[in-house]
Amino acid sequence: MTQWQFVPAIVMPGHGVASGQGGDPRYPQGTIALQKPIFAAGGIDLDDYFSGTLNLSIQPWRYALKAPKRTFRTVQWTTAEFTEDFSFCDCQLRLSDGQTFTGFIYYPHPETKPEHLQAADILEIITTYIDGIYYGDAVILAIDPDQIEILPALLD
Numbered sequence: 001m002t003q004w005q006f007v008p009a010i011v012m013p014g015h016g017v018a019s020g021q022g023g024d025p026r027y028p029q030g031t032i033a034l035q036k037p038i039f040a041a042g043g044i045d046l047d048d049y050f051s052g053t054l055n056l057s058i059q060p061w062r063y064a065l066k067a068p069k070r071t072f073r074t075v076q077w078t079t080a081e082f083t084e085d086f087s088f089c090d091c092q093l094r095l096s097d098g099q100t101f102t103g104f105i106y107y108p109h110p111e112t113k114p115e116h117l118q119a120a121d122i123l124e125i126i127t128t129y130i131d132g133i134y135y136g137d138a139v140i141l142a143i144d145p146d147q148i149e150i151l152p153a154l155l156d
Contacts, residue, residue: 005144031077050127056122059121063148085108093140093141101127104126125141
């Protein structure tokens, strides 16, 4: 049984590429929609989840992967010449009204990601579509500390 670690977070705007809402003509349906079949074939079924990510800031903390639930290496998910690595960690998201949603921390490895990089305090979450959640909302992210570790902020 998972012993969740609870981390306060704030919903932040993202690049809009994962969902296709950012207007990138290369991915009109979003990158997640293109990646879902690849992840499903490798054991991470995202069919019940929204094809996009919810970006959460855990500032002043940052994080590091420990032992993700699943890592995909050299994924060729588009016709571009690059490949990417992705990891998934289990999580839950709790809203201020008590609603809880299960999902995954979606981690495109920055060393293989050509663009749309995230700050060290931003976690991308894949879960079901949540009506009524807005940028700036405070939420609680439950993580599996065996899969991902919360670290102190970097000092300037």
